[in-house]
Amino acid sequence: MTTTKHLLTSVEVARFVANGFHRMDAIVPSDLNAEAIGIMEAGLGPVPYGTPVDEAYEPGSFTRRLLEIPAVAGALRSLVGDDPTVDHHAIHIREPHEGAAQPLHADAIIDTRVDAFDVQLMYYPQEVTGTMGGTLSVPGSHLRRTNESDTGRYQNLRGQTRLTCPAGTVVLLHHGIWHGGRRNDSDIRRYMYKIRFNPTVPQVRTWDVSDLDDPQVSAELNVYHPWSEHATSRLEVYNRIKMWRALTNNPSFDIDYWATRVANRPGRV
Amino acid sequence: MKQQVLVLYLNTSALDADVLAWAYYDGTGKTNPTTGDSDLPPYDTGTEALRDGWRLFQASQLIPPYPGHEYDTSFLKHEFWFEKLE
Numbered sequence: 001m002t003t004t005k006h007l008l009t010s011v012e013v014a015r016f017v018a019n020g021f022h023r024m025d026a027i028v029p030s031d032l033n034a035e036a037i038g039i040m041e042a043g044l045g046p047v048p049y050g051t052p053v054d055e056a057y058e059p060g061s062f063t064r065r066l067l068e069i070p071a072v073a074g075a076l077r078s079l080v081g082d083d084p085t086v087d088h089h090a091i092h093i094r095e096p097h098e099g100a101a102q103p104l105h106a107d108a109i110i111d112t113r114v115d116a117f118d119v120q121l122m123y124y125p126q127e128v129t130g131t132m133g134g135t136l137s138v139p140g141s142h143l144r145r146t147n148e149s150d151t152g153r154y155q156n157l158r159g160q161t162r163l164t165c166p167a168g169t170v171v172l173l174h175h176g177i178w179h180g181g182r183r184n185d186s187d188i189r190r191y192m193y194k195i196r197f198n199p200t201v202p203q204v205r206t207w208d209v210s211d212l213d214d215p216q217v218s219a220e221l222n223v224y225h226p227w228s229e230h231a232t233s234r235l236e237v238y239n240r241i242k243m244w245r246a247l248t249n250n251p252s253f254d255i256d257y258w259a260t261r262v263a264n265r266p267g268r269v
Numbered sequence: 270m271k272q273q274v275l276v277l278y279l280n281t282s283a284l285d286a287d288v289l290a291w292a293y294y295d296g297t298g299k300t301n302p303t304t305g306d307s308d309l310p311p312y313d314t315g316t317e318a319l320r321d322g323w324r325l326f327q328a329s330q331l332i333p334p335y336p337g338h339e340y341d342t343s344f345l346k347h348e349f350w351f352e353k354l355e
Contacts, residue, residue: 101304136305145343153276154345155292155304162305182305227289227345229280235342 006074007208013078014220017240017247020142020177022079027071028123028168035062036125040091040191047086050198056086063089063195066123072170078207079172080119080199087118087196094133094184094192102180103152104136107196110147111175114239115246116203118175123193127167133184134163135171135192140225142176143239151178159226204249212248218255234258271296273353275323277315278345282331284315290345297355315349323351 008022016022028036039062047056057064067073076084107120128134138160162182163171173179175196184190211217221240224233241259245251254260278290288310293302312318319325327350334341 101306104304143342145341151344152304153292154278154290155302156307156310157278157290158288158308158310160305160308162308180304183303229289229346231281232342232346235340238340239342 006070008075008078009208009210010212011214011216011220013207013247014217014244016079016172016174017243018220018223019139020174021137021139022075022172023165024071024075024170024172026166026168027170028066028069028125030168032062032065032069033125033168036123036193037191040093040125040193044089044091047089049087050085052083052085053197066193072121075172076119076121076197079203080117080197081201081203081206083200084119084197085200087198089193089195092181092192092194094181094190096184096187096189098133098184101133101136101183103149104138104154104178104180105149105151106142106146106176106178108148108175110145112145114242116199118199119197120173120175121193121195121197122171122173123195124163124165124169124171125167125191125193126188128163128165128169128190129186130162130164131184131186132188132190133182133186134165134190135179136182137161137163137173137177137179138225138227140223140228140236141178142174143236143243144176144178146178154178157227203247205247209248217244222255270354271298273297273355275311275318275351275353277310277312277318277349277351279315279347279349282329282347284319284325284328284349286347287314288312318351323353325349325351 012022053067122135138157221244222237228236237255238258241253241255245253273296274294276292277288279286280289291310295302329346329348
């Protein structure tokens with residue numbers, strides 16, 4: 001991976017831990033976006049599971065140039081760490097007037113890791129308008145323990161994101177986030193290129209930690225999402241505290257005493 | 270006689286709590302609801318649906334957490350099923 005200084009801040013990573021995604025609008029240059037449609041129409045060959053990025057994509061190839069965009073490289077490195085491997089990649093096309101949406105799901109299978117996570121890159125080479133079936137996602141759903149499309153019963157949730165975006169937008173997602181391709185009610189084919197990355201190093205302080213003590217870090221981690229039950233939202237914050245402790249290697253980090261209170265057992269081992 | 274089904278997910282186990290999520294299935298074939306087709310719920314609370322003629326036929330049970338999994342989060346907890354017959 002290209003060395004970059006475009007690392008995320010602690011506040012941005014905390015926002016990722018709370019929301020399960022990091023979005024970069026129009027980050028890909030227009031010439032690469034123009035090239036992308038042809039690449040996606042032609043298709044990309046499979047990448048064997050676990051292939052290092054530098055082996056999966058040759059220097060100068062379309063995907064390599066996409067991943068070398070400084071902001072993309074920096075955000076990816078901040079979240080998944082150095083030298084990730086490619087789990088798999090795929091081109092997703094929502095056909096015009098195809099009639100149905102995907103059921104709400106998380107990719108792969110239920111994945112309960114707290115101290116490690118995969119990152120999924122979603123790249124949209126064209127402008128996505130409201131009727132083009134832009135990806136539905138549910139901010140903050142990534143720590144809910146559900147298996148694949150068992151959430152398919154849920155059609156709409158308060159605070160959901162029905163993606164609309166300018167051309168060249170990249171979204172990086174936690175592996176567990178609930179999402180799905182929406183029904184394309186337009187006359188335009190909608191393209192998206194997805195790459196799943198696996199970490200190969202501990203995901204500990206992999207971003208720019210110079211603002212680690214910024215009070216905004218706790219504020220980001222403490223958000224309640226509109227779709228999440230009030231009582232369960234407290235547990236969501238508790239689980240984010242656990243994740244932040246792992247990501248920062250700080251076992252005493254806490255917000256509003258949630259984790260400290262329930263672990264206080266004086267004189268017990 | 271055909272069934273319309275409305276599923277509301279509420280903020281607490283009380284039927285008059287706020288709607289957080291929803292799904293709608295239409296056995297009459299007049300509409301074709303699907304995932305991600307609306308940002309606004311059809312009702313603000315469960316009781317508001319009752320007042321509009323929806324008949325409640327199932328509600329989530331209150332099940333204690335499994336030992337050792339008290340802090341895990343998973344599916345939406347407070348699910349209420351309503352129907353209308355047409």
